[in-house]
Amino acid sequence: MTTHTRFANARLADGSLVDLTVTDGRFSAITPAGKTAEDTAAIVDLVGQLVVPAFVEGHIHLDTSFYGDAWRPHIPCTNGFDVRERVAFQARNLAAAAPMAERARNQLELCVGNGSLAMRSHVMVDASVGLKHVETILAVREKYRDLIDIQLVAFPQGGILSSPGTAELLDEALKLGCELIGGLDPASFDRDVNGHLDVVFGLAQKRGAGVDIHLHDGGTLGLFQVEEIAARTKALGMQGNVAVSHAYGLGDIQADALEKAGDMLAAAGVAIMTNAPGNHAFPPVAALRRAGVTVFSGSDNIRDSWWPYGDGDMLNRANMIGYRSGFYEDHELEAAFDVVTHAGAKALRLDGYGIAAGARADFVVMPAEHVPEAVVAVPKGRTVYRAGGAVAKDGKMLR
Numbered sequence: 008m009t010t011h012t013r014f015a016n017a018r019l020a021d022g023s024l025v026d027l028t029v030t031d032g033r034f035s036a037i038t039p040a041g042k043t044a045e046d047t048a049a050i051v052d053l054v055g056q057l058v059v060p061a062f063v064e065g066h067i068h069l070d071t072s073f074y075g076d077a078w079r080p081h082i083p084c085t086n087g088f089d090v091r092e093r094v095a096f097q098a099r100n101l102a103a104a105a106p107m108a109e110r111a112r113n114q115l116e117l118c119v120g121n122g123s124l125a126m127r128s129h130v131m132v133d134a135s136v137g138l139k140h141v142e143t144i145l146a147v148r149e150k151y152r153d154l155i156d157i158q159l160v161a162f163p164q165g166g167i168l169s170s171p172g173t174a175e176l177l178d179e180a181l182k183l184g185c186e187l188i189g190g191l192d193p194a195s196f197d198r199d200v201n202g203h204l205d206v207v208f209g210l211a212q213k214r215g216a217g218v219d220i221h222l223h224d225g226g227t228l229g230l231f232q233v234e235e236i237a238a239r240t241k242a243l244g245m246q247g248n249v250a251v252s253h254a255y256g257l258g259d260i261q262a263d264a265l266e267k268a269g270d271m272l273a274a275a276g277v278a279i280m281t282n283a284p285g286n287h288a289f290p291p292v293a294a295l296r297r298a299g300v301t302v303f304s305g306s307d308n309i310r311d312s313w314w315p316y317g318d319g320d321m322l323n324r325a326n327m328i329g330y331r332s333g334f335y336e337d338h339e340l341e342a343a344f345d346v347v348t349h350a351g352a353k354a355l356r357l358d359g360y361g362i363a364a365g366a367r368a369d370f371v372v373m374p375a376e377h378v379p380e381a382v383v384a385v386p387k388g389r390t391v392y393r394a395g396g397a398v399a400k401d402g403k404m405l406r
């Protein structure tokens with residue numbers, strides 16, 4: 008049976024007041040407020056509140072958060088930041104944690120409650136955990152498929168070459184249903200950039216998967232790897248299907264080198280994910296966007312063994328991106344918002360995204376006059392709609 012709902016008096020990002028008609032889960036008409044011909048549609052009056060497309064959570068770790076579980080005090084590294092030491096802390100913490108499916112559900116509901124209805128989660132695959140994390144998160148994804156679209160990255164948290172057997176496990180993870188293959192600091196972790204990338208891009212080609220690589224290496228070492236990833240993406244015709252997460256190196260290089268890197272990334276169609284981390288150089292959002300690079304964002308770790316922060320709110324993330332980037336003007340605040348909405352949808356290759364006739368009616372309603380105000384005020388009183396049906400209000404799930 009066809010269902011019609013009319014969301015009357017909706018304020019769009021351009022300030023216009025419209026009526027949004029949703030038919031069978033998609034926007035079927037957008038007309039000036041009050042001018043819509045009467046029909047059998049059920050009416051929901053939005054009284055001039057702002058309507059925006061649902062947020063895109065572009066980088067999260069559903070398997071390793073302790074959100075909703077006991078608080079785990081952060082353990083500092085003993086001799087400067089060391090990924091291997093952090094992984095060991097993580098293994099110890101996870102052994103004592105609530106079941107993974109329960110923790111993943113807590114985190115998913117946090118994100119949906121705040122307005123994210125599409126997500127990319129990295130899921131750990133290595134010799135110590137095998138495919139256990141992937142199997143658990145695949146099952147959770149299945150249970151939540153009506154609520155949120157989730158794509159999974161097979162993530163070699165323990166490296167690839169330095170963790171024998173991982174390449175085979177990554178291949179298995181792609182076969183099981185992960186859409187993307189991840190990577191981890193090819194230079195500093197596996198100490199073999201080409202060897203690491205051969206496996207990542209080889210498996211991506213073999214399975215038709217996307218690529219999203221964690222790259223924390225800074226300075227010219229980081230830049231070198233960004234260039235290698237861009238060159239391979241172009242050579243393999245994978246434009247639009249590759250992302251580099253963090254890419255800290257782009258945040259601490261000279262302006263001319265950055266300009267060159269921006270042009271290269273744009274031409275190769277490689278997206279950059281940044282969560283605007285505290286106390287760390289990060290890719291310059293405005294300069295990369297100017298060069299034509301797709302910059303998207305995510306919460307990354309939420310209350311896990313890496314740091315205690317994260318709230319699963321991509322509107323708050325847009326605020327952090329703007330704050331750390333020195334964005335003050337309206338067009339800059341709108342750019343920060345774009346990072347967590349349309350640019351995220353582009354990076355994740357989402358179909359039918361946005362507030363437009365024919366698009367999927369996944370949207371968030373909030374008390375704000377316009378997008379710049381929403382980014383600075385981060386209003387809490389939001390209602391989240393999935394395919395035109397309310398799924399969360401004031402941060403709480405409705406179903």
Ligand SMILES: [Zn+2]
Binds near residue numbers: 221
């Ligand atoms: Zn991450």
